[in-house]
Amino acid sequence: MTKKTSKYSKDVAGFTLMELMVTVALVALLSAISLPGILSGLPEKRLKSAARDLYSTLQKARLLAVKINREVRVEFIDDGANSSFVIDVQENAGESYAEDGVRLYLSDYGGVSYGTAGATADWEDKVLPPAAPTKLVVFTKTGTVDTLKTDPLGTFPLNIYLDNESQTACYAVSVEIYGSSRILRYSPGSGWGN
Secondary structure, X not given: OOOOOOOOOOOOOOOOHHXXXXXXXXXXXXXXXXXXXXXXXXXXXXXXXXXXXXXXXXXXXXXXXXXXXXXXEEEEEXXXXXXXXXXXXXXXXXXXXXXXXEEEEHHHHOOEEEOOOOOOEOOOOOEOOOXXXXXXXXXXXXXXXXXXXXXXXXXXXXXXXXXXXXXXXEEEEEEOOOOOEEEEEEEOOOEEEO
């Protein structure tokens, strides 16, 4: 006698359609609950990313000045939608500068611009101007800041302020006369901190 065999094995494990539907529903529910929280934190993360990139750009310019034994400057262009910062390298021994090829636009960070997010004083209780005043930071071949070529003149530390369109926070990248930089964060509710 021949035994009939089914083309489907009874030992095959898998999920039923009902189990898959329940799993998809649970994933959709958890996503719907967590997504607003994730999205609300994006402007702050973009702002922090822009501040870190600015800090890195300043450090790169300082180290480049020492490495090539020439002046290197970071120029801040506040031009609305085209606001940016860029490294310029001194050509030979002259007064002319050439862009190093990397220009970072604040619009690439989504809603980040130069500004103070409503802060009226800095961490040392000095009154802030309505907009970010620093236009140019020039590093000498020794890695310090050239006080005669930096704009504004003679004001230290030099502070570059970044905020986001929701005005929930502000980051300041502060440059000392000896060339070091640091990042500080301002929150309207708690003030300045690291």
